[in-house]
Amino acid sequence: MTILRAEHLGMCFGVRDALALTHSEAARQPVTVLGELVHNETVLADLRARGVRLERDLDAVQTATVVITAHGTSRRRLAEVQARGHRVLEATCPLVHFAHRALTDLVARGLHPVVIGQREHVEVRGLTGDFPHADVVLSEAEIDAQPERAGFGVASQTTQPIARVRELTDYLRRRFPRSEVVFRDTVCQPTKQRQNAAEELAQRCDVVLVIGGAHSNNTRQLVATCAQFCDRVYHVQTATDVCEEWFQPDDTVGLTAGTSTPEATIRATEAAVQRLANGLLELASVGA
Ligand code: SF4
Structure with a gap:
């Protein structure tokens, strides 16, 4: 392995x-x-x-x-x-402050604020807290439900995948061709880097483990991204979640992690996978 x-x-x-x-x-x-x-x-x-x-x-x-x-x-x-x-x-985080400033600027320009993100996530509630009229969307259906407006100002939760954010913004433009749509990219750089790296990793692996908290949005987004390229993707919070039956002796196993996962948890998870790999190798050599 x-x-x-x-x-x-x-x-x-x-x-x-x-x-x-x-x-x-x-x-x-x-x-x-x-x-x-x-x-x-x-x-x-x-x-x-x-x-x-x-x-x-x-x-x-x-x-x-x-x-x-x-x-x-x-x-x-x-x-x-x-x-x-x-x-x-x-x-x-300074990059969350940046998202707040972006939304404030859009509203100051007279645009109707739209946040692409999870309505109940604490960051999104913080972003919209000063703009109770803001709309929060995460799907084409939620955009369809919007009334036409003279202009929309779009920002997003910092941990949304940028490709999906751009897709939804383009959909908003097509849905309301007569409206002005101004987009401010507020997805943070660490999220973009991690998403890109996870995509590359998932394409090279038979199994991917995504290590991170159960309530971590960016961890869940990494799981969704990896699942587009790999059939066997598992979300683990700690090394103790790793299961032997997930692996085969010849597998290439990829590890990625959310932005709040401590290095010690990543190392412990890697060590647990390595122990399982050693065990599988021993079993294979006994069988041979
Ligand atoms: S994921 Fe990290 S860098 Fe990105 S906004 Fe959140 S705290 Fe900041």
């Missing part, structure tokens, strides 16, 4: 910086992260072990300092947190 690692594995800079900021602050004073800092259970367990509190509900926050996650939030929500007397520490 051959094991291949995709390029661009390991945490993206946005997640790394958010964690570093939270760790250093938590070493000085009690802090609460509002929501999941990143969508990875291993990372969240480590934060809890460092004494960081994680709360979804602002009413439950008991510390003076509140950390806003890498996914960002709306100005309205920030003001709400500050109005309750909390000190706000923004761990928001």
